[in-house]
Amino acid sequence: MVAITATDAGTGGGSLRRLLRRRSTIAVLMCVPLLAVVLGLVAYPAVYSLFLSMLNKAETKFVGLDNFLFLFKRETFWMVVRQSILFALVAVLFKALIGFIAAHTINTIPAKGQRKWRGMMMVPWVIPAALSTLGWWWLFEPTYSAINWLLAEFAIPAVPWLSQTFWARFSVIVVNVWFGAPFFLIMYLAALKSIPEELYEAAAIDGANAWQRLVFVTLPMMRNIIAITVLFSIIVTFANFDIVRVLTQGGPRNSTHLFATYAFRLGIESGDIPLGAAVSLFMFPVLAVLAFVILRNVRRRIQAI
Amino acid sequence: MAIAAEARAAGRWLGRTASLSRDRRWALIASYACLVVFAIMFLFPPYYMLVTSLKTNAEIAALTTNPWIIEQGITFEHYWGLLAESSFPIYFKNTVIVAVLVVAITMVISVLAAYALSRLKFWGSGVLATGIFLTYLVPDSLLFIPLFKVVGSLGLLNSYWALVLVYPTLTVPFCTWIMIGYFASIPKELDEAALIDGANHMQMLWRVFIPVALPGLVAAAIFAFTVSWAAFIYPMAYLYSDDQLVLTVGTVTTLIRGDVFHWGGLMSGALLAAAPPVILYAFLMDYYIAGLTSGATKG
Structure with missing residues (x-):
């Protein structure tokens, strides 16, 4: 910057202004494709x-808030609300817990082997x-369930994984935790590595045991990353579609529907686009x-721009 | 590195105190036991898919055998059937076309925007950066219904070109975000030197920023590729005919039909469809992880 202004100062203030104007013109031009995506497609x-969402099913008439009022009267809709919240909170809690424990365990073994273990656990x-x-659907298949086969080896009766409300809700959470825990693992492992070793040495000199080091050094140092990953994961889990759609299609009796799968059922499959949008x-x-x-947590980078 | 050095130092120190070294050994054994449990937990579903895909139909249908191992010999018939007698190769071709185009579009859009946002301050650049981050947080399940209308009005329903159009909404915000991080970490002295040498912004981006931030570009490209390979709700909502489907939806919707013992074909289809991102990950794990973590930790 200093160099540019210095070379330009010789030719006078007018061309400096022009240069600045050109800089911002170029910048805006470079952002045009991005703006097209963000504005046009989001x-x-x-x-x-x-x-x-304020049209009737045929999209010919403006009906105001009728679609929303219609949903409020449907018991299924309230079940979707409850299930979405339950699903997101329980799944994220277990993803964060398992991710944290796994990251911590990997971090305790010699550095040489860490890559291998981390690589394996990212597969889901x-x-x-x-x-x-x-694959999970096949594992839960009523007649051939390989999990039930294992349970039978321990004389545990077969579990109706996808056909009973409780177990179906349990199953979709299990699959979501299985899929999402590695993301937490990788985030927490990166965060664990960035904690300065001196803090642990100081704590050890003060006579802190492993538990105290965890509570008074590790957790405070990771507070920010834990907050961001949990909040981010709540969004993604709350808006989940893939797992419920493939595993239960919302069943049995709509008990595992989330907002996304229910909107898909109403909007795309039943052809009521306005209701699905609602x-x-x-x-x-x-x-x-x-x-x-989340934005409050990551404002640092934005301020740097 | 610091951890390796610390482990060596700890090892020397512990060598002198036998009881502590025993404690340390037990802690390590407990850690490894814990890791084995985690590894089994994370890997048994794909393992079971693989086992099923290699079994004969007769063995899959038998209720008397142990489902977790192959007892009656390995067969590749499900894989051959998939490649020779189903639409799987068409899905594969469509997915490759969509993924490659989306990666190319994403990289052009995000690299240009990230350069402008990280180097050329302009009126509204802070707001735009915030906007990009917010866009990244908007899930596809919120947009698939209005985009259904947009895609329909463009005449792209039931065409994989619809995916080329809408997938950038999933990839561009995050890729721009991590490219801003990589570009911002390039020392300002480098571009000042290039500017003095008379380079314009495009030359500087092409000759300085892209080569220096190449690891970031690779990470962003891997992210865009895996996202467009795995995306599910958009193709589920917009595509239905066999010649337009992509792998995720094609495997889930069309391979499920058929006779009773279709599990071998279904599992081999799911595994083959998942193979490209998994192979990419196996070879470029560090880039993959750098892309994932740099989005948040360097924020």
Whole structure:
């Protein structure tokens, strides 16, 4: 910057202003494709969705908030609300716990072997969720369930994994935890590595045991990354589609539907686009609150721009 | 590195105190036992898929055998059937076309924008950066219904070109975000030197930024590739005919039909469809992980 202004100072203030103007013109031009994607394919559809949700099924008449009022009267809709919240909170809790324990365990073994273990445990995250869920579907298959076969070896009666409400809800959470825990693992492992070794040495000199080191050094140092990953994962889990769609298709009796799968059922499969748009819009307030909190955490990079 | 050095130092120190070294050994054994449990937990579903895909139909259908091992010999018939007698190769071709195009589009859009945002401050650049981050947080399940109408009005329903159009909404925000991080870490002296040498912004981006930030570019490209390979709700909503489907939806919807003992074909289809991202990950694990973690930890 200094160099540019110095060379330009010789030719006068006018060309400096022109240079600055050109710089910002170039910058805006470089951002045009990005703006097209963000405005045309995210912002516009989001607003358009609000408009869509106020039409009747044939999309010929403006009906105001009728679609929303209709949903409020449906018991199924409230079940979807409860199930989405339960699913997101329970799944994220276990993903974070398992991810944290696994990351901590990997971090205790000699550095030489860590890569290998980390590589193995990332596999569920790498396989597209829709495809690995097919494997789980087969594992839960009523007649041939390989998990029930194992349980039978220990004289435990067969579990109706996908056909009873409780177990179906349990199963979709299990698959989601299996798929998502590696993401937490990798985030926490990176965060663990960035904690300065001196802090642990100082704690050890002060006579701290392993538990105290965890509570008073590791957790405070990781507070920020734990907050971001948990909030981010709540968004992704809350908006999940793949796993429920492949594993239960929302059944039995709509008990495992999430907002996304229910919106798909109503909007695409039943052809009631406005009603589907209304369902998916209910995700928006929750996501907006979470996004606001995350944004406060990551503002540092934005301020750097 | 610090951990290796620390482990060596700890080893020397522990060598002198026998009881502590015993404690340390037990702690290590407990850690490894724990890791084995985790590894089994994370790997048994793909293992079971592999076992099923290699079994004969007769063995899959038998209720008397141990389902976790192959007792009656390995067969590749499910894989051959998939490649020779199903639409699987068409899905594969469609997925490759979509993924490659989306990666190319994403990289052009995000590299240009990240350069502008990290180096050329302009009016509104802070707002735009915030906007990109917010866009990254918008899930596809919120947008698939209005985009259904957009795709329909463009005449792209039931065409994989619809995916080329909408997938950038999944990839561009995150890739721009991590490229901003990589570009911002390039020392300012480097571009000042290039500017003095008379380079314009495009030359500087091409000759300085892209070569220096190449690891970041690879990480972003891997991210864009895996996301467009795995995306599910958009193709599920927009595609239905056999010649347009992509792997995720094709495997889930069309291979499920058929006779009773279709499990071998289904599992081999799922494994083959998952193979490209898994292989990419196996060879480029460090880039993959750098891409994932740099989005948040360097924030």
